[in-house]
Amino acid sequence: MNLGTEPPSIDWHTTTDATSGDVIVNVMSGLTQYRQDLTCAPSCARSWEVLDDGKRYLFHLRDDVFWTDGKPVTAYDFEYAWRRLEDPKTGAGYADFLNDVVNAKEINELKVPDITQLGAHALDDHTFEVRLKKPAAYFIYLTAHWATYPVRKDVVERYGDRWTDPANIVTNGPFKLTKWQHDYKIELSANDHFFEGRPALDKIKMFMVAEQSTAFALFENDELDYVDNRSFSTHDVDRYRDSPYYRRIPLLQGSYIGFNVLKKPFDDKRVRRAVAMAIDKSIFPKLLRRGERPSASWIPEELPGASPDATLPFDPVKARQELSDAGYPDGKNFPTVALLYANREDTRLVVESVQAQLKENLGISIALANQEWKVYLATRRKDPPPIFRANWIGDFPDAETFMNLFTTGNGNNHTRWSNADYDKLISSAAGELDMAARARMYKQADRILCNQEAAIVPTYVSTQNLMVKPWAHGLAFNALDIQFLKTVSISEEAPR
């Protein structure tokens, strides 16, 4: 397979990178794991209890899970790992994952200096207790995420920053890390003692080929068994769309046009609504040609809480009316604004289309401001412009990961939008354990965000495009874009 790039790290506490995740999920196992439909199944934990109205979790660990050096995986390994994740010295990007756990945020912000005060304890070798500040319906998903995997204290302390080197690392998953030629290739080999049984593949080679056409040429020459978006250019998607080996999976990745609601003219929600109704989202898949899906709500339709109609429908007549009501009849006197975007071919196509549609449907001219990736990120972080294009990738399969983004004070809410009703709904939904009631709350919040207030205009949901060789079986792709390889086998017709 092709990773496309060097994983920045495979220390699951210091990386937040998806490429790192591709390696980590295949060498490690957590308390739980995702099924194909992204519900949670037991893994190192054979079962768990939800106690105290959702504020306390008790995980019962299997006794047949071993590290690759033969030592048993115990609840103490999880206790150490979770403390390390919150320890400010670790500098973990995903430390906020455990914000619902008692004292986690406080430890990470140095407000509680004693790390043992974290509400996650090993009660004995096989029982791990987690105490939450308030119920969090999505909490179980976090225990399947690699940020919460166990870590061996003695290994980290012995090798320091080098503990993830192939010679030092110990893992507990289906494969072992055997070789890492930086910026080139990672090799994994089967873990004979994996508790779910030895995987079918003896060895996996993960190359780091950055150039899409090169990677696709390697696939065509049978040197890669499958390729995904990293190795699959739009030109090649067009060529192979009808191939029996082509597959497409919608991802939990949404793009949107955001407004800084504190800046004119988008401080007026009528202007935002006018823009939202003047954009025909069905154009984006035709432009991008990778199977994108126009957004009907901010929550992707694979998740409970998604609506078929949360966003404002395309309606140029109503759009002009709202713009006129806001004081800009036929776009007259509309101030000059520039739509900020990061320098990439696909985003350029999207923003140019938005620019053209706003001109045609509202009579307003907006400029485009193109910035290099890190400059764009810094601009958006420090002083978000009136209008910008952005993207969001879900961390876990729950509406919370999308909806929390636009709550008041969220560090990634570049719209500066703040709505008390919305905040209250998101807060209540997070703790609601009745799934039907919870979905209703998210639907309502989605309507406030995308329709009544139009703080953002969701544009499209991305997809994973894949080509798989006929001899590669059992590749299980999912909307979180996590590629588990323990179920994969290669049949004998494979040319080697």
Add this chain to the structure above:
Amino acid sequence: MLSFLLKRILYALPVLLIIASLTFVLVRLVPGGPFDAEKNLPPEIVKNLEAKYNLDKPVHEQYFLYLGRLARGDLGVSYKYVNRTVNDIIGDAFPVSLQLGLIGLTIAIFVGVPLGAIAAVNRGTAIDYAAMFISTAGISLPSFVIGAGLIFLFGIELKILPVALWESPQHMILPAVTLAFAPAAYLSRLTRASVLEILEKDWVRTARSKGLSHFSTIVKHVIRNALVPVITVLGPITASLVTGSFVVEYIYAIPGMGRFFITAVGNRDYDLIMATTLLFALLLLLTNTLVDIGYKFLDPRMEVEG
């Protein structure tokens, strides 16, 4: 010679210091930092990270800390590849680029110089035009076009060479040829111009009138003297080839250091930017020194000055 080398070292140190200082300031003036990401890290986590890497200290303090580490041979840490030091990264990647660069350089010299000389000697003939057509194409065509063409022809259509990767000596052929194309073309044009100039010299006519054969005149007198300008450009060409080419390494998936000249800037990986810049500067100074020594061998009348 010894005093020449000593002088060169003394001259190199302030040059490197100036380059280090300018780069240090410039990379920090560029908007965006190493921890900016699609998902903003919470401010407290950014604070933790900045403290971990001393980025929370005043810039002048960071500068002196960096220089102190540099003096001890410690090139710093990578903010992107968090479990690796810059020494590790350069240590892994530079030997690959060096190997590929030296093969490319050898091809460039052994193809470019004879091609230019043959063109000059056969000035105005079909051979000259053919040679200059090849060299013009080599200079004009970007390496990603040449690389893609070679991959398509030899890797996909003829299937006689690997399309990419870095596994065996066979895997080196296409990238080395791609890498050598432009410098070979440049060297051939330079050699041609230089040989033509020398051919007009009185002493060449004298050598011929003394009865020396055409071949001996060209090889013993003309080429040797025509090489002086060629040797001059070999310094920067060598430094550029052995530190890796972003394009060639990118399209052939080669784990060299050429990519870091671009990606380190994109990632705002400050110490890695410093290291690649300083290594390139150091190699440029080194190869220029070797070029000066080369002059002495080509023409013993030349004095090497510090």
